[in-house]
Amino acid sequence: MSRDLFDYPLRRTRAYIDLDAVEHNLSLLAERVSGSGLVPAVKADAYGHGVEAIASVCEAWGATMLAVANLEEYLLLRDHGITVPILILEDLFPDELESALRAGARLSVGSLDYARRVSEAAGEAGTTAMFHVNVDTGMGRMGLLEPNPLSALLTIASLADSTLEGIFTHFPASDEREKTFAHQQVADLHALITTLNEHGVSPRYRHIANSGALLDFPQDVAWDLVRPGVAMYGMYPSREVDQTVGLRPVMQLESAIVKITRYDREWTVGYGRTYAVHPGSVIGIVPIGYGDGYPRSLSNRGEVLVHGVRVPIAGRVSMDMIAIDLTRLSGRVAIGDTVVLMGFQGDESIDALELADLTGTITYEITCGLTPRVPRIYLRAHEVVATKTLRAGYRSVESRS
Secondary structure (H helix, E strand, O other), rough: OOOOOOOOOOOOOOEEEHHHHHHHHHHHHHOOOOOOOEEEOOOOHHHHOOOOHHHHHHHHOOOOOOEEEEEEHHHHHHOOOOOEEEEEEEOOOOHHHHHHOOOEEEEOOOHHHHHHHHHHHHHHHOOOOEEEEHHHHOOOOOEEEOHHHHHHHHHHHHHEEEEEEEEOOOOOOOOOOOHHHHHHHHHHHHHHHHHHHHHOOOOOOEEEOHHHHHHHHHHHOOOOOOOHHHHHHHHOOOOOOOOOOOOOOOOOEEEOEEEEEOOOOEEEHHHOOEEOOOOOOOOEEEEOOOOOOOOOOOOOEEEEEEEOOOEEOOOOOOOOOEEEEOOHHHHHHHHHOEEEEEEEEEEEOOOHHHHHHHHOHHHHHHHOOOOOEEEEEEEEEEEEEEEOOOOOOOEEHHHOO
């Protein structure tokens, strides 16, 4: 694999992002819901993968729309030249509305009061607000929760300077083995939309599917749009969903050994002196830590790959580095050897689900938590096409030629 970079030193702790894998996952998910448009979720810097590159891939692939969390994410994509429609999923504050509306954002609406505020702001801005009403069917968060949701929807549909473009809901438990509640949500929203249509209101887009639903019951959620999130990045939302669909991990997290110590005495390693070594122990230092988003809770329990072999983290993960026990590889290791923290090496692999299980979290948090000081290196056909670094931001090969 050619990973030649560019004309300046790049930190050896890196996240390689396989853009071909993004396209593979998008196509695989699209095949499961033939006829539905895709609305990839690229919020939170594309789940830590780098929103500029991921959004560009999604647009070129043919995504119908993109989904972000807030106005700043929306404007960043527009500044980057993304032209596909973008849905903002959170409510905006009053002082943000005019900027969002003038920039053409689609807005998620979850209350009558908010819908009226947006409508008024659109009138003042001389534009038309495009609503996607989020109906609360059980998430209990940002959705429309009214005694009479039909009446509320009809009122929203009649507001001036606005168009009810979409209606949707969100699953709180589609990635759990028990699907009864999720199936009830599908039935409830379908019934509400049917009644809405009978009253002469037919939004262009209906959407309900997230990654868990796309993996486990796609036939029930193949509506006008689907909203893949974590699955697009080649990760599974939990161990309770179908793991056989062929997703390809998009991110590989690597670093390298920067120091090796061969101990000739009893000693301890790291803060708190929690890891004891003995004469003959070999400890390597790797420049990654919780300051990079590598979880401190992996202290004394996580593993990494060196020469295709699993070796343990020795002691506590600190802000900038970890220690790894290389004793079993004593005669084979050298400074500069590659360390894989998440990904493949030889016949071994460590995936985001394993890291999530060890740290008591979910796959989303593992990649979202990687900080900007970890360079993202973008690959096409194993060749570097762009980088995103703390110092230089996002830069493509073309911008350097």
